[in-house]
Amino acid sequence: xxxxxxxxxxxxxxxxxxxxxxxxxxxxxxxxxxxxxxxxxxxxxxxxxxxxxxxxxxxxxxxxxxxxxxxxxxxxxxxxxxxxxxxxxxxxxxxxxxxxxxxxxxxxxxxxxxxxxxxxxxxxxxxxxxxxxxxxxxxxxxxxxxxxxxxxxxxxxxxxxxxxxxxxxxxxxxxxxxxxxxxxxxxxxxxxxxxxxxxxxxxxxxxxxxxxxxxxxxxxxxxxxxxxxxxxxxxxxxxxxxxxxxxxxxxxxxxxxxxxxxxxxxxxxxxxxxx
Numbered sequence: 001x002x003x004x005x006x007x008x009x010x011x012x013x014x015x016x017x018x019x020x021x022x023x024x025x026x027x028x029x030x031x032x033x034x035x036x037x038x039x040x041x042x043x044x045x046x047x048x049x050x051x052x053x054x055x056x057x058x059x060x061x062x063x064x065x066x067x068x069x070x071x072x073x074x075x076x077x078x079x080x081x082x083x084x085x086x087x088x089x090x091x092x093x094x095x096x097x098x099x100x101x102x103x104x105x106x107x108x109x110x111x112x113x114x115x116x117x118x119x120x121x122x123x124x125x126x127x128x129x130x131x132x133x134x135x136x137x138x139x140x141x142x143x144x145x146x147x148x149x150x151x152x153x154x155x156x157x158x159x160x161x162x163x164x165x166x167x168x169x170x171x172x173x174x175x176x177x178x179x180x181x182x183x184x185x186x187x188x189x190x191x192x193x194x195x196x197x198x199x200x201x202x203x204x205x206x207x208x209x210x211x212x213x214x215x216x217x218x219x220x221x222x223x224x225x226x227x228x229x230x231x232x233x234x235x236x237x238x239x240x241x242x243x244x245x246x247x248x249x250x251x252x253x254x255x256x257x258x259x260x261x262x263x264x265x266x267x268x269x270x271x272x273x274x275x
Contacts, residue, residue, distance in 0.1 A: 002052045002060075010045035010256035012038070018075050021046075025070065026147070026270050027132060028082035029055045030174045031226075033270050034068045039076075043254040049267065058131040065135070078143035079136060080270065084176045084192040085111070086126035086146040094123040116145055119152050120187040147171070148178045148190060150269035151224070155180040157250050157272060158222055166218055169247070170205065171269060172225040177201055181212065183219075188212065198233040205237070220245045224265050250274070 013036065020040055026033040030053070036046035048068050056064075069075060094115070111127035118124050126146040128136075136144060148171075155169035159182060169180040181189035189212070195201050209216065221237065224247035228234075238244055246265035249255060250272050 002050055005048060005050035006262075008047040008256070008258040008261060010043075010258055012256075013045045015069060018069060021075065023068075023070060023075050023077040024080065024270055024273075025065070025077060026080045026082075026150075027061070027135075028147070028173055032056065032061065032064050033267060034065075034070070035270055036069075037253070041254065042252075043256065044259065044271065045256050047259060047262070047267075058135060061131075061135055070139075076142075077139060078145070078273075079139065080145050080147050080150050080273070081128050081132055082147040082173045083126055083128055084194065085128075086124055086148050086192060088118070088122050088124055088190050091117060091121045091123045114144060114146075116143075116149060118149055119156055122187065124149060145273065147173070147269065148180075148192065150272045151178045151180050152187070152190060153250075153274070154224060154247055154269050154272040155182055155222065158220075158245070158247070159185065161248070161251065162220075162245075164220070166214075167222055168205075168208070168214065168219050169222040169224065170201065171247075172201070172223070172227045174226060177225070179204070179208065181208070181214070181219075183212075183214075198231065199236075202233055202236055202240075205242070206240070216241050216243055219243075222247055224268055226266065228263070229265075247272075 020038060021036040022039045024035045031051040033049040035044055037044045070077060111130060112133050113125060113127055115123060115125050124146055151169055151171045155167055159167055165185050166183045171178045176192050176194045178192050179189060193204055221242045222245045234244065247268035249264055249268055252274060253271060
């Protein structure tokens with residue numbers, strides 16, 4: 001059953017001007033978020049997000065996208081899709097003719113393979129669930145990213161904003177989470193991990209810091225995604241001495257005052273990849 005949606009609209013937004021906007025859509029198993037940027041002013045003026053207790057069906061996703069103006073041919077759009085099926089390789093090693101073999105070797109599935117360049121001179125190979133590929137067919141001119149691309153950009157932004165050289169970012173989805181480790185301005189780790197309970201995540205974070213010999217003071221632990229600041233995992237992480245921080249909106253953009261109503265860290269990844 002879908003929960004009550006969040007809808008924040010700046011008074012300057014109007015469907016008549018859709019050709020002047022760029023849409024960013026975040027799709028995960030149980031959540032859909034949509035934003036519109038007025039690219040003349042580089043200002044985000046529209047935000048929609050809705051979560052569900054159960055996984056969205058293909059029909060419901062299509063209906064929501066239509067209601068959010070994504071069926072308009074003149075809307076420039078890009079999609080960020082939550083998927084655990086993603087791997088990273090050095091850009092210098094990438095050969096398109098080998099991507100299917102490499103991806104299938106790791107994930108043992110026959111889903112369509114996508115790729116996109118990323119930060120730190122890397123290339124991301126990823127696959128999407130078949131229903132999502134079907135949904136995105138009408139948007140074949142749109143850019144499609146795995147969500148972990150947004151997490152890499154978000155971690156990189158935090159380094160620069162806080163004038164740091166190292167950080168750990170953990171982004172929570174409904175059934176898996178993404179972990180990004182940057183040390184001395186180098187990407188050390190990028191991976192996805194499934195979990196059933198919040199304690200699974202905390203156990204992994206402990207193991208991550210221990211295995212990579214990460215100092216808790218030197219490496220702030222940045223949370224984003226489906227986590228509340230009052231959740232038990234945050235309390236336990238603080239009790240264990242982690243230096244907790246939360247994801248913020250990328251400062252290269254302007255945001256409507258309406259966005260002040262958001263729990264920013266939950267949606268910051270929607271805005272982290274530069275337009």
